[in-house]
Amino acid sequence: MKYIPYGRQTIDQNDIDAVTEVLKSDWVTQGPSIQRFETALCDYSGAKYAVAVSSGTAALHCSMYALGIGAGDEIITSPITFAASGNCVLYLGGTVRFVDIKPDTYCIDYRKLEEAITPRTKAIIAVDFTGQPCDMDEINAIAQKHKLAVVDDAAHSLGATYKDNPVGALAAMTIFSFHPVKHITTGEGGMIVTNNKMFAEKMRTFRTHGIINNDDRLILKEQAADNENLELSDKNPDTRSPWYYEMQDLGYNYRISDIQCALGLNQLKKLDSFITRRLEIVQRYNEAFEKSPYLVTPHQESDRSSAWHLYVLRLRLDKMKKSRREVFEELRALNIGVHVHYIPLHLQPYYRTTFGYKRGDFPEAESFYDSALTIPLFPTMTNDDCERVINSVTKVIR
Numbered sequence: 001m002k003y004i005p006y007g008r009q010t011i012d013q014n015d016i017d018a019v020t021e022v023l024k025s026d027w028v029t030q031g032p033s034i035q036r037f038e039t040a041l042c043d044y045s046g047a048k049y050a051v052a053v054s055s056g057t058a059a060l061h062c063s064m065y066a067l068g069i070g071a072g073d074e075i076i077t078s079p080i081t082f083a084a085s086g087n088c089v090l091y092l093g094g095t096v097r098f099v100d101i102k103p104d105t106y107c108i109d110y111r112k113l114e115e116a117i118t119p120r121t122k123a124i125i126a127v128d129f130t131g132q133p134c135d136m137d138e139i140n141a142i143a144q145k146h147k148l149a150v151v152d153d154a155a156h157s158l159g160a161t162y163k164d165n166p167v168g169a170l171a172a173m174t175i176f177s178f179h180p181v182k183h184i185t186t187g188e189g190g191m192i193v194t195n196n197k198m199f200a201e202k203m204r205t206f207r208t209h210g211i212i213n214n215d216d217r218l219i220l221k222e223q224a225a226d227n228e229n230l231e232l233s234d235k236n237p238d239t240r241s242p243w244y245y246e247m248q249d250l251g252y253n254y255r256i257s258d259i260q261c262a263l264g265l266n267q268l269k270k271l272d273s274f275i276t277r278r279l280e281i282v283q284r285y286n287e288a289f290e291k292s293p294y295l296v297t298p299h300q301e302s303d304r305s306s307a308w309h310l311y312v313l314r315l316r317l318d319k320m321k322k323s324r325r326e327v328f329e330e331l332r333a334l335n336i337g338v339h340v341h342y343i344p345l346h347l348q349p350y351y352r353t354t355f356g357y358k359r360g361d362f363p364e365a366e367s368f369y370d371s372a373l374t375i376p377l378f379p380t381m382t383n384d385d386c387e388r389v390i391n392s393v394t395k396v397i398r
């Protein structure tokens, strides 16, 4: 029987046609599809500005750069996330502090935020784990009180809503990933959306080596009289030459290609239908597993809708004869692509040795990790695939 992965992309002929169009055009890297994709995601998410980059990780790095994060600064995030949510802080020399998760939604527990805030804290990276938005009102209120920025790591939650507002309009900056297991794909890719023009401009420069052309330099000069680098460059006679460009800061090559954005733009048109199909599968899973004495199904808050990136079951190991490892291996043997999201970030060797984190530091996250099991969820799963997953899980869980 065929292997059912935990997630996969949905690409059809009109996606392929969209990409082929670009391949035949004059632009394969910095062409018109990039801005079109950015504009389309602004429209979708209700944000004013968007910056498309080469990955979700690059998007997170850009957002930390825009906030001016550097050595000595602390950023708070959840331990139940992908490594990139913390690494983006480390790239700039900052420090990651974790706050434990809520035992029901597995998202960061806002009730524990204030005890982790210090005079060095600059921002909170809220991770919408599995696709359900975090408690954004509470998180934003705490951030406002302590003058912190909020970045929404929405790699799981493109298309979700919170109190009728789309994800993208809930934080100072929101980042998306277009990796093939996420809701829509560009192969590799990511985007930041924001209502803050200055953040957007900084991130645009950061994505292309920190280099600006002369037109941009003159515009920047009008806006920011206190930029020393701009004053310095004004003393250079070269600045009046037509070929002039300058590197204002140390940036990266985080550009995304026109080929990728043509795919992303076409995928975005289908996002709502992808989420509808994900929800159908989720409802079937809920029905099948809700009454099981061995399983805890995902908890949904009533004031928000998840984009359902992942379907994570919790095993009630105290009631079971089998270990999570046995369940995992038996399901893999049945070609069910189960997975575990995530090993808590504070327990990764790099974080342990760099910051001295250890087991016991974040008990809710650790107990969640010990019992979590991700089962397959993606739009092209057939009803038969879905029943096969349900039957296999039901058979194996004891």
Ligand SMILES: *Cc1c(COP(=O)(O)O)cnc(C)c1O
Pocket (backbone or CB within 6 Å): 055, 056, 057, 058, 081, 082, 084, 085, 127, 153, 155, 156, 177, 178, 179, 188, 189, 190
């Ligand atoms: C996927 C993911 C990222 C990183 O995205 P890439 O596009 O793979 O770099 C960041 N945060 C979370 C929570 C993710 O799931």
